[in-house]
Amino acid sequence: MTMQTRKLGSTGPQVSALGLGCMGMSGVYGEADRPEAVATVHAALEAGVTLLDTGDFYAMGHNEMLLGEALRAAPAHLRDNALLSVKFGAQRDPGGGWLGVDGRPASVKNFAAYSLQRLGVEALDVYRLSRLDPDVPIEETVGAIAELVEKGWVRHIGLSEVGAETIRRAAATAPIADLQIEYALLSRGPEREILPTLRELGIAVTAYGVLSRGLISDHITADRSFAANDFRSSSPRFQGDNLKHNVGLVASLRRIADGKGATVAQIAIAWVLGRGDDIVPLIGARTRERLSEALGALDVVLDAADLAAIEEAVPAGAVAGERYAPAQMALLDSER
Template identity: 75%
Template sequence: MTAIPTRLLGTTGPRVSALGLGCMGMSALYGPVDRKESIATIHAALDAGVTLLDTGDFYGMGHNELLIRDALDARPGSRDQALVSVKFGALRDPAGGFLGYDGRPAAVKNFAAYSLQRLGTDHIDVYRIARLDPDVPIEETVGAVQELIDAGYVRHVGLSEVGAETVRRAAATAPVADLQIEYSLLSRGIEDGILPVCRELGVSVTAYGVLSRGLISGHMTRERVRELGAQDFRAHSPRFAAENVDRNLALVDALREVADGKGVSVAQIAIAWVLGRGEDIVPLVGARRRDRLAESLGALDVVLDAADLEAIERAVPAGAAAGERYGPEQMAMLDSERAGGRSGGRSGGPSAA
């Protein structure tokens, strides 16, 4: 693999590796994890030139931040190499349930204080509320992050899963580096309204779910779907449901034919497709193991020409996925899924990013 290229997050944000590592699955929502392998995977990512590590303060109720701290502490100087993106705002109970989101300025600063302590750092590189708090104007939440920037505790403002109008309001309040939002061959909703507005305003996209939670990784089978445990988020995801999974895996089979024709894996061609959507898009790969990380990094060497893109489009047309990307309760919390970015109620559900 060649050296990892870099991309700029927005017109005012940092320069990061063209692929970032999403660390959520090392602590939450995808079943049992191996701590040693998780840390080894973070180290392998850093060794390969990955600089962007993405986490959330509610992933494992702080476990993920502590894991990243331990991984960076084990490699002197790695904190200067890594840029850590943190999502905040999700409220949880002792049983692990989700209680909604809190974007009040006092809460923003409180969340940041705990994240700084858990991460063992004096600053957070990109800070973003995980979901819009429907009871707090985005201007107040972003304004609080800007105050943390002014005080030296945060470097850049980020956003997560908000609609075009909310992006506009946030960017009018403070410079916004990037919007983190789901984007993949199976989830292309940002293309119509949100992505054009981000490009108009100079806001980059950090794309999560580029393999649709493993659904289009090429490693998921009907048997594996049936074996997903109750603690695995995907067991409750509409796209993995019995009535939808056959249709979705048929799309993967069609994509596999395109990948085989290029001599690459399904995961690599799916990631390469997202990489090719623009220099202002940085895919986050949720690898929990070194072999999966290596496979994902191989996507950087995949060049898709016009014929390849046409073949991919035939295999997985826009809107072809069966089922929503989240269940109804969580979909209701996505400002990005509402016309104009209007907010709804405070009820919450499991957040997979």
């Protein structure tokens, strides 16, 4: 297949229309298979996926080291095409507990130094603070990344989960390529104010949570339980009556998918792809099988009748439960 491409804003790089989100390869959704994860990264590169997304705090550096291993083992022509989007700033204790966010300029440079080493690259293609540090003005954090750009250690500046006001302040400080934010059929909050602001400023979106952490799939049932080390065990959308309600929404979507000869996951990905050429969905595939399914969304064409049926089946605001637990929601500048 020939991979479609999209540009990350007016100042960012040209990337594949779908990106690979690597977080799940480090145990966030239960135990992960390292050899299969490496094979999945290679399969994505072979399919033309160039954008690989990670975070230095995903399993305390594990994800960056895994991705670095996968890149070293990839053929040179594929490795050279890879573009790395890296988040930083989240602080964890040895048990994985949350300690807050650090966006201080000195910390920005320190985090970057470790990421460059773990990934085994000379520069990070897109670098972004994972969550806004309430104690550090965004201008100081973005300004520090801009200094890394000047020195050649970072190529482009991104943002993550921030609101319209913060986006404007960041863009007034330095060129911003994209905002990473959850955007999906079940998470449409960015449509109100954030997307219009981004489009006014020429900033793209890398959308994560496109399948709502596997909820929009053929693998989650109303009675599903999750292991304690699975993020979904504490996610409001996967609890009790919320899960039953949300599985019902997916069942309505499945009827549309069946009519298109597609899976519900492919319909959900195609829907996000169709929301604008400035949006790049990140697919959190942990296996080659799931990757292959996601790539199939590129062949799904949704016409006006399909979009109307999807809107009727899953209207904006229909989901039950917030996308994070209350303590995590409180950290999101994008939700203020």
